[in-house]
Amino acid sequence: xxxxxxxxxxxxxxxxxxxxxxxxxxIVMDADLASATKTGVFKKACPEKFFDCGIAEGNMMGIxxxxxxxxxxxxxxxxxxxxxxxxxxxxxxxxxxxxxxxKIGASHAGISVGEDGASHQCCEDIALMRSIPNMVVINPxxxxxxxxxxxxxxxxxxxxYMRFGRxxxxxxxxxNYKFEWGKAVKVKDGSDxxxxxxxxxxxxxxxxxxxxSQEGISVRVLNxxxxxxxxxxxxxxxxxxxxxxxxxxxxxxxxxxxxxxCEAICAxxxxxxLRVGVEDTFGKSGPAKELLEVYRLNAAHIVxxxxxxxxxxx
Amino acid sequence: MDKNxxxxxxxxxxxxxxxxxKGVYSAKSGHPGGSLSVADIMTYLYFSYLNVxxxxxxxxxxxxxxxxxxxxxxxxxxxxxxxxxxxxxxxEKLRKTGEMLQGHPDMKKIPGVDFSTGSLxxxxxxxxGMALAAKIDNKSYRVVAxxxxxxxxxxxxxxxxxxANAKKxxxxxxxxxxxxxxIDGTVEExxxxxxxxxxxxxxxxxxxxxxxxxxxxxxxxFKNADLCTDKPTAIxxxxxxxxxxxxxxxxxxxxxxxPNQEQYEMATAELNEALAAxxxx
Numbered sequence: 001x002x003x004x005x006x007x008x009x010x011x012x013x014x015x016x017x018x019x020x021x022x023x024x025x026x027i028v029m030d031a032d033l034a035s036a037t038k039t040g041v042f043k044k045a046c047p048e049k050f051f052d053c054g055i056a057e058g059n060m061m062g063i064x065x066x067x068x069x070x071x072x073x074x075x076x077x078x079x080x081x082x083x084x085x086x087x088x089x090x091x092x093x094x095x096x097x098x099x100x101x102x103k104i105g106a107s108h109a110g111i112s113v114g115e116d117g118a119s120h121q122c123c124e125d126i127a128l129m130r131s132i133p134n135m136v137v138i139n140p141x142x143x144x145x146x147x148x149x150x151x152x153x154x155x156x157x158x159x160x161y162m163r164f165g166r167x168x169x170x171x172x173x174x175x176n177y178k179f180e181w182g183k184a185v186k187v188k189d190g191s192d193x194x195x196x197x198x199x200x201x202x203x204x205x206x207x208x209x210x211x212x213s214q215e216g217i218s219v220r221v222l223n224x225x226x227x228x229x230x231x232x233x234x235x236x237x238x239x240x241x242x243x244x245x246x247x248x249x250x251x252x253x254x255x256x257x258x259x260x261x262c263e264a265i266c267a268x269x270x271x272x273x274l275r276v277g278v279e280d281t282f283g284k285s286g287p288a289k290e291l292l293e294v295y296r297l298n299a300a301h302i303v304x305x306x307x308x309x310x311x312x313x314x
Numbered sequence: 315m316d317k318n319x320x321x322x323x324x325x326x327x328x329x330x331x332x333x334x335x336k337g338v339y340s341a342k343s344g345h346p347g348g349s350l351s352v353a354d355i356m357t358y359l360y361f362s363y364l365n366v367x368x369x370x371x372x373x374x375x376x377x378x379x380x381x382x383x384x385x386x387x388x389x390x391x392x393x394x395x396x397x398x399x400x401x402x403x404x405x406e407k408l409r410k411t412g413e414m415l416q417g418h419p420d421m422k423k424i425p426g427v428d429f430s431t432g433s434l435x436x437x438x439x440x441x442x443g444m445a446l447a448a449k450i451d452n453k454s455y456r457v458v459a460x461x462x463x464x465x466x467x468x469x470x471x472x473x474x475x476x477x478a479n480a481k482k483x484x485x486x487x488x489x490x491x492x493x494x495x496x497i498d499g500t501v502e503e504x505x506x507x508x509x510x511x512x513x514x515x516x517x518x519x520x521x522x523x524x525x526x527x528x529x530x531x532x533x534x535x536f537k538n539a540d541l542c543t544d545k546p547t548a549i550x551x552x553x554x555x556x557x558x559x560x561x562x563x564x565x566x567x568x569x570x571x572x573p574n575q576e577q578y579e580m581a582t583a584e585l586n587e588a589l590a591a592x593x594x595x
Contacts, residue, residue: 027450051446051481059439059473066443069421069429071374072450090436090470098421098430 005168008199009107011143012164013038015150016075016105020046023154027067029076031057036166037077037107057082061090061102068100073154076102080109080163084125096134096159103153103160104129109139110250111278111295112167112200114288121283127255129161130228137228139163139249139257141202142171145225148179156181165250167288169200172223182226184234190220193306193313194238194245198224198257200297201248201276207299212306219306227257232264239269244309246274248302250292253277272312274305315533319362321592323529326396327357328589331558332582333392333405339578341409344417347568349389351493351526351553352460356393358532359458368398371425377455378444380429382437382471383462383491384418385570390427391415399426435468437461438488442474445486445546456540460489464496466507472517478546479518486546487539488514491526493555495566514548526551559584 019026020042032055034040043050053060057078064076077083083106084091095102106125113121130137138153138160140146146164153160172187187202188209197205202223209219220242222234238245245265247258258275265271278295292298330353338344360366364377381390388408395402400414407413414423418432428444431437441459448455461471478486490510498504507513511521520542524531532551539547555569556562559581573581 053473053477054480056470056473056477058436058470059442059477062436062439062470062474063443063446063477066429066440066445067447068443069440070378070444070447070451072447089433090439093433094430094436094440 003170005170006143007166007168008140008143008146008164009038009166011146012105012107012150012162013041015147016042017045018151019154020049023073025071025073027051027072027074029053029060029064029074031055031060031078031082033078037079037105039077039105057087058090061087062094064102065094065098065100068102069098074102075105077105077107079120079122080106080125081120081122084128084161085122088128092132096132099134099158101157103162105162105164107164108166109163110165110199111283111291111297112165112250112288113283114166114291115285117285118282123250123252123278123283124255125163126227126251126257127259130260134159135228136160136226138226139199140225141199141223142169142173144171144173144177145179148177149225152179152181163199165200167200170203172202172206179225182229182231184231185223185225187221187223188219190218191242192218193310194220194222194242195248195302195306196222196224196235196238196245196257196261197248198227199250201250204297204299204302205248208302208306211299211303217306217310224257227260230260230264235261235264236269239265239271244272244313246276246302246305246309248276250297251277252280254280272309274309276301276305315530320529321595323357323361325589325592326361327354328585328592329396330357330389330392332585333395333402334388335559335573335578335581335585337388337391337405337408338572340406342572343409344388344572345385345570346388346562346572347495347555348383348386348462348491348493350557350559350562351555352386352491353389353558354527354529355460355489355491355532355551356389358529360393360397362533363536364458365455368426371399375453375455378428378441378457380437380441380457380459381419381431382441382459383434383465384431384437387417387419390419394426397426434462434465435470438471438474441486442478442483445478445483446481448485449481449483456485456487458487458489460491463490463492463494463501463507463510464504466490466510467505475514475517475519482544483546484543487536487549488546489549489551491553492550493553495555495564495569497569499566511548511550518545519548520545521548521550523550524552526553527557558588
């Protein structure tokens with residue numbers, strides 16, 4: 001049977017339509033990528049609340065800030081590269097510094113952009129966004145988590161960066177899933193090692209845990225949808241209770257989830273941590289699924305790293 | 315302009331300038347040149363034009379003001395203090411640790427500041443967002459943004475201008491403080507933004523060129539802006555950097571440096587003299 005696959009960007013567009021029914025003050029903006037970021041779905045449903053700024057992301061962030069300063073709840077969207085990358089300083093100075101209620105919906109994050117190649121494959125956005133005070137950074141694992149994260153972001157007052165993928169992926173969660181702001185999700189409990197993952201790597205972490213359990217290794221899988229503020233309690237508990245950690249993310253191993261985990265445990269409970277991610281290199285063109293294999297953003301690589309990190313345990 | 319109002323505005327402008335000098339001298343840093351060039355425009359805005367309430371800075375229906383050239387904060391703060399948003403004594407605490415008045419406008423800390431600025435090129439987009447919000451909500455408040463002539467070298471200014479025209483934001487007025495100087499020299503030497511009015515006209519703006527130190531012309535320009543109901547307005551105000559303090563006028567070295575005690579006393583004496591002359595006029 002064919003497994004249902006959905007991209008988190010689709011969940012974003014659909015969730016915006018839900019929000020449009022609930023919030024009179026909602027405004028959705030895009031920078032000429034509405035069909036790709038899926039804000040186009042919202043545009044169709046609520047055309048009077050949708051504004052396209054054209055190909056001018058910095059200006060879009062500034063206008064979003066001005067709208068928010070006038071009482072609007074604003075979702076501003078582009079690709080991760082042009083939101084977190086090009087408009088970094090506008091997000092930092094015009095949105096985050098005055099703590100305005102702007103949500104940034106950034107699609108096409110990571111290597112899985114695919115054929116468009118390196119210029120569009122942003123693997124630096126988590127690092128950029130989490131270094132900004134006041135900013136919340138969310139990277140959902142599947143459509144179910146993405147939908148609930150978007151709804152929760154609307155409830156929260158302040159800037160939020162939400163990272164969505166282009167690639168349709170299998171669901172990790174089912175209808176019983178409940179998103180909790182800033183809380184890690186224990187997808188699977190285990191005692192020998194913890195894999196802490198985010199985004200589409202959580203599905204790979206679950207697959208890796210299944211492979212390893214057949215070899216008698218008990219793996220805890222912690223899904224981190226909210227990279228900032230990080231659920232330090234859950235990460236520290238993982239360090240204390242399992243004694244070794246592998247992180248997995250579709251992002252540069254510098255500055256992303258792996259770094260956040262190391263920062264969280266280094267003072268209180270330093271244990272060996274190995275990071276699976278894009279190894280400080282640029283992407284390239286190719287079908288997304290092939291690229292995920294080329295860059296070893298897969299279960300096999302997590303399995304390998306788990307074995308190495310377990311040998312490092314004291 | 316009414317004679318009495320003009321005389322009153324001239325006096326307030328002297329006080330705004332005295333506040334600028336006091337603030338920058340106390341802070342031992344800051345930007346006197348551009349604060350003095352924009353002082354008459356700030357005076358007109360807060361004491362004749364903007365519909366604002368100093369005792370209710372967040373009033374929903376207020377006109378909005380964005381100082382996109384945020385480094386001229388001393389002029390904004392001085393005008394806000396004189397308007398009654400906070401005590402004028404705050405000017406002596408400008409840029410000091412733990413105090414309210416930040417080096418550049420901070421909407422979270424300072425009553426009356428509608429948008430945080432300082433990074434050039436960004437404030438106008440915020441003003442455009444506010445003007446758009448007014449249109450969405452069918453509100454009649456106006457939005458004024460002041461940009462520097464060096465600042466309009468930033469591409470984002472033109473992104474914002476393009477959008478303001480596309481959405482017919484007639485409730486938006488942009489003032490360009492055209493004092494002709496930026497840090498590295500004259501604006502022409504560095505990277506000429508001229509002709510400025512023609513550029514805004516090409517972006518669909520109603521454009522007006524004025525002497526930015528003449529209250530009659532400033533008032534006429536804003537009246538003209540209010541009458542224009544189908545497009546945003548750009549007022550290109552020819553100004554003198556350092557205006558009102560003779561040794562600072564048209565001298566680029568006063569862009570971002572503070573007077574020493576002797577210079578502070580000279581500047582204050584000159585401005586007080588001008589103020590006294592207006593009193594007996």
